[in-house]
Amino acid sequence: MSTVVCVGSYDPLTFGHLDVITRAANIFDRVIVAVAKNSKKTYLFPARKREEFIVQATEDLANVQVVTWEGLACDLATRYQAAALVKGIRNSKDTDSEMTQAFANRQLSGIDTILIPTSPENALISSSVVKEIAAYGGDVSGFVPPEVAQALQREFDASSENGNPTRALANPSA
Template identity: 45%
Template sequence: MTIAVCPGSFDPITLGHLDVIRRGARLFDEVVVGVATNTSKTAVLEVAERVELASRAVADLPGVRVVEVPGLLVDLCREIGATVLLKGLRGGADYDAELPMALMNRHLTGIETVFVPADRSVAHIASSLVKDVARHGGQIADLVPPGVAEALQARLAGS
């Protein structure tokens, strides 16, 4: 059984993320969506809320579950028996950023990273852009799964 981890901060989860997760679910026996804290970013949504929103977004996908990444990603992979990291790429800049991480993860644990190119219909969607649009009152419902726009807008209104 091949278990893949699809890691990210998912702040918030977007339709681009869901595209990668859905496609990964067809490739692997199980896909674990790992919601992590990225110390180089300031999150808008709390980790528990991101886990909940992601869980709702993937509820209809067999073989997909969502967990929090409590520490190092490679430690989670060891704990659950994952042998693959699943990452989406929107373009060359994503590849340039992801390749060193993939090589480090393989160096640390032997885990391989599989890159899935973004579908053109969602390649323009990035969590940072979604948050920026939402901060300025723009509509984001067509960029995120149901319930995410409301949660993000409520959080931004309270900050």
């Protein structure tokens, strides 16, 4: 049985993330999607909520399991006896960053990293851009699942009611 691990912050989950997760699920027997939890990072949504978004969006993928993880990706891969880590890439900047991480993970544990290019229609989607659009009341329904779009709208509506439409962009929560 081939198991792979997809680690990301997924803050928020986008159609680009789902594209990579779905394609990995079509290739491998088991996909562990790990929601990264890093106490040194600031997240818009807490890890539990990010995990819920992925569980909802992947409910039709029987071979996908969603977990929360704080630590090294290669350690999680070892825990699940994964054959590889899977990462999505949109462009050369992503490739450079992921290659650096892949080299480190390989050095630390011997685990390989498989890079899956996102589909062209998702290549320009980033969580940062989605949050920026949502912060100013833009429609993000073309970039994220419905549950995520609704949560973003609620988050930024609450922020603007308090006089700061972008306050939620810097709201620390894990």
